[in-house]
Amino acid sequence: MTRKPSLASLSINAGAPEAKNGNAFRRGPEFASTFHLSGDVDSQVYQYGRFGQPTWTSLESGLAELEGGDTVIFPSGMSAASAILTSLLNPGDTVLLPSDGYAPVRYYTEQYLVRFGIKLKTIATQDIDSFDFEGITLALLETPSNPMLDTFDIHKAATKIHKHGGLLAIDNTTLTFLGQQPLALGADISMSADTKAVNGHSDVVFGHVSTIDKSISDKIRDWRKASGNIPGPMETWLVHRSLSTLDVRLQRMCDTAMLLAHELNSHDKVISVRFPGLASDPSHAIAKQQQQLFGFIISFELESKEAADKFLAACQLVYVATSFGGVHSMAERRARWGADKIAQGVIRFSVGCERDDDLINDVMVALDSL
Ligand SMILES: Cc1ncc(COP(=O)(O)O)c(C=O)c1O
Known part of the structure; x- marks a missing residue:
């Protein structure tokens, strides 16, 4: 056919x-x-x-x-x-x-x-x-x-x-x-x-x-x-x-984001997680209806500004930067830009193309150190 x-x-x-x-x-x-x-x-x-x-x-x-x-x-x-x-x-x-x-x-x-x-x-x-x-x-x-x-x-x-x-x-x-x-x-x-x-x-x-x-x-x-x-x-x-590799990059990034979101969701140092791929997320129903991918960005909240900064400093594989969508994982404490409605401990995390087991391990070790 x-x-x-x-x-x-x-x-x-x-x-x-x-x-x-x-x-x-x-x-x-x-x-x-x-x-x-x-x-x-x-x-x-x-x-x-x-x-x-x-x-x-x-x-x-x-x-x-x-x-x-x-x-x-x-x-x-x-x-x-x-x-x-x-x-x-x-x-x-x-x-x-x-x-x-x-x-x-x-x-x-x-x-x-x-x-x-x-x-x-x-x-x-x-x-x-x-x-x-x-x-x-x-x-x-x-x-x-x-x-x-x-x-x-x-x-x-x-x-x-x-x-x-x-x-x-x-x-x-x-x-x-x-x-x-x-x-x-x-x-x-x-x-x-x-x-x-x-x-x-x-x-x-x-x-x-x-x-x-x-x-x-x-x-x-x-x-x-x-x-x-x-x-x-x-x-x-x-x-x-870069267009030629967009699909493979996105598949890898989005697959890893789904795994990482689940791990973050069950970690006791994480207060809350936003990721449209989680069935419990308020965005899930619409994302499922109109998106082909759930995406590679996860936002999650840690206890305080200090905890968020300590987490970012403890990650080995994650670059601290104000962007997203790259082959390298990137994260930042978003409220550092003065956005009034975002809690001080919120991390915007952009999942890159690292191997999922390496990245998840890196993030979990950093969270465990808090
Ligand atoms: C959703 C969104 N739209 C537009 C822009 C602006 O893009 P640029 O930085 O290439 O001007 C950005 C940049 O971060 C963005 O995140």
Whole structure:
């Protein structure tokens, strides 16, 4: 029986050159700012490096296949978020952001958009399922939220916001398109900080925006060209190279996260654990319904700031850093950034690609030392 390969298998070669004699399996990065352009301007060819170039085209076509929508790449996750907000909102519009999501998205809106007449409303992720969306022009939301991993039903939110004429954008950074398909679930826009798992090697800052609506991607592409928020060819190529291993990395990270979450849940030094893969977690039902993976981020609470800092210092295999999604496990005490609603002893733990027995042993020894 013939069937379409899974996205996981397609991700290995997405955006690669055509499989025909003489073509390389992979293209290298093309370093070019300027292209030959004689006569009248021809919109079908590359013209100038800020408008478009071949290395971008390769990655954008691969991501478009995996996201299920036209894709525009950016030099960071924040520039992808800024592109959505700045190109789609007008004075008088209301934007809805999560109060418990990635804080710089709120900061950008408050600092740079509110003064041009855009209104900001915030909502806790756990309240989204019961929210009506009336009066919201654009909602840019995260599920699971980061760092506390609350979820909401994307299809339900999309249906409600569309009824009121608004747009739903999902920041899909924590799961990637292999873990959740926002566009297939009804969202208008899916965005990602590819700095995290998509690139996955902690050596590139990157982002992208995908949409099923060509009029939206036209505006977003135009904003990139007009504002000059463009990725370099080397970074673009590195992200494309990482796509081929995303599925194996994610499988390993998510499998280990599930094992580690269970171990943490039964350790007497751990007060509570948030991981959507645990059947007891408040996010489990929705995660099971709409996600292909439960993810690789675990948030858990230790008794105090001191206990959390001691735990982090005692781990041998875990890097202390403020990021996630890399091949190396990373963790941090999240409240160190001053987030008011996060308890002082909460650790955000991003599971990497170490062997599960090594990593779990490392974490358990560190907890036992408290
Ligand atoms: C959920 C989420 N969205 C967006 C961003 C911004 O990405 P970048 O740091 O690549 O600008 C981050 C970064 O941590 C993030 O965690």
